[in-house]
Amino acid sequence: MEKTDVDRLRALDRQHMWYPWTPMAEWMARDQLVVERADGCWLIDADGKRYLDGRxxxxxxxxxxxxxxxxxxxxxxxxxxxETTLYRVSHPAAVELAARLAAMAPPGLQRVFFAESGSTAVETALKAAYAYWVAKGQPQRSTFVSMAGGYHGETLGTISLRGENGEQVDMIRKTYEPLLFSSLSFHQPNCYRCPAGQSSDTDCALECTESLEDILTREKDRIAAVIVEPRVQALAGVITAPAGHLAKVAEITRRHGVLLIADEVLTGWARTGTTFSCDAEGVTPDLMTVGKALTGGYLPLSATLATEQVFEAFQESVFLSGSTYSGYALGAAVALASLDLFEKEDVPARANALADVLATELEPFRALTHVGDVRQLGLIAGVELVADRETRTPYPPQERVVDRICTLARDNGVLVNAVPGDVITMLPSPSMTHDDLRFLTGTLYRAIREVTGE
Ligand SMILES: Cc1ncc(COP(=O)(O)O)c(C=O)c1O
Structure with a gap:
């Protein structure tokens, strides 16, 4: 792109654009990264500079x-x-895709309701869970229980899931508080900062799940569902659950007669090794959401899967949900092609091989003075920075250490994310080459050393 064209774009950007989750004053004060093209896992900006997309x-x-x-x-x-819309009209791509999703999902999830984004898929799951209880004559079950710190989307319903009793009532919940419904949260399985006070993995008897047991024992007649990101909370700072945690949560939830929603929007499609993260612990939730990589990222499409038991509750009623674009033909056709590739190229095997390389590459990070913890599940990894490793004390927020690291990595050609809690997250695509992955980790390693003065 000519320099004059880029300058013109940047001027229009400053005048008209409003970016998601972005401090706009800061954004406008610097030269925006304008991605013009992409190739494999590389993004190419308007000046021709290449960035490896580590997220x-x-x-x-x-x-x-x-x-x-x-x-x-x-x-x-x-x-x-x-397009045709699914409003009382069918089309082949959506039907084929529904059947395909049902065949790939944990056994028992036979019904598929389409939406457009991860947020709307979760929103659909919340409405389905509540409407299920209404149909069962228990409308008082209107409260949801989520895992503290979880991220399930940007709509008012999904933001409401940031439970007000949690240990991490954050800016998002605080900002929209008057508009939200009440919800409860239970401990996250944070082994680095164990909420149950255990000192190491070896002491762990999954005590963090006791807070779920307590809530359901106390409140069970008013709970509609428990919602979790299965086995890893990515945006909460890559909180990886100990083995057996998901199965235990599922067991507690079932024993109390409450529905379980698994939000696989990020974890689905082999990102954690198995096709769905629930597969690793043999869990079939009552409702499950998928999105993000469903179309390989080419079009926005998501889905909420349900068991026949949930679906059957709606036989005498109408599920009052859905939007104009639900299950649109283009998205469904591309998702089918993406699932063909998923099977043909054995994406789970490829993701696991890449995850092994990532694990090896992350090992040296553990020795860095200001790296408190390194966490990884498959192709979701996080490096937590601390001012003091001994006491696990975070950096003062005004030092913006992780932001500075991410900016330096970006200047050196690698995109990674910072999430609250001073965690740098990596979400490499299963299609990334092993050499590219080494470039990612090497660049990040050097950026951490430089910014933390090691
Ligand atoms: C677990 C999880 N659920 C839901 C969402 C929301 O998806 P979307 O941004 O497509 O609305 C996200 C987004 O990061 C997510 O990580």
Whole structure:
């Protein structure tokens, strides 16, 4: 792109754009990164500079950019019909995709309700869970229980899941508090800062789940569902649960007769090793959400899967939910092509091989003076920075240490994210080459050393 064109774009950007989750004054004060093209796992900016996308466009990129199979599926569907809407009309791509999702999901999740984003898929799950209890004659079950710190989306419903009794009532909940419904949260399985006061993994008898047991014992007749990000909370700072945690949560939830919602929007599609994270512990939730990489990141599409037991409660009623674009044909056609690639190229095997490389590459980070903890589940990894390793004391927020590290990594050609809690997160695509992954970790390692003065 010519320099004058880039300057013009940046001027228009400053005048008209409003970015998600972005401090706009700061954004406008610097030269915005304008991504013009992409190739595999690399983003190429308007000046021709290349950046390795260590965050897979927030978990969307599954097969790499520029995959002709996905482009051809999109064009072929667009030639047949761009959209039809699922409002009392069916079309082949959505039906095929529903059947395919049901076949791939944990056994028992047979019904598929389509939406457009992860947030709307979770919102759908919340409404389905509540409406289920209404249909069962228990409308007092209107409270949801989530895991503290979890992220389930940006809508008012999903923000409401940031339980007001949690140990991490944060800025998002505080900002919108008067608009939200009440919810409860139980301890997150944070082994680095164990909420149950255990000192190491070896002492762990999953005491952190006792807070869920307590809530359900006390409140069970008014609880609609428990919602979790299965086995890892990415945006909470890559909180990886000890083995057996998900199965235990599922057992407690079932024993109290409450519905379980697994939010697989980020963890799905082999990001944690198995196709869905629930698969690793043999858990079938009552409702499960998928999104992000469902179309390989090429189009926005998401889905809420339900068991027949949940679905059957709606036989005498109508599920009052859905939007114009629910299950639109283009998205469904590209998702089918993406699932073909998923199977043909054995994405789970590829993700596991890459995750092994990542584990090896992350090992040296543990020796850095200001790295408190390194956490990883499959292709979700986080490095927690601390001012003092001995006492696990965080840096003063005004030092903005992780922001500075991410900016330096970006200047050196690698995109990674900072999340609250001074954690740098990596979400490499399973399609990334092993050499590219080493470039990612090497660049990040050097950036941490430079910014922390090691
Ligand atoms: C676990 C989880 N659920 C839901 C969402 C929301 O998805 P979306 O941003 O597509 O609305 C996210 C987004 O990061 C997520 O990580």
């Amino acid at each position: 897979s466009s927030m978990g969307m990129n599954l097969h790499g950019h520029g995959r002709t199979e996905l482009v051809e599926a999109l064009v072929a569907q667009a030639r047949k019909a761009g």
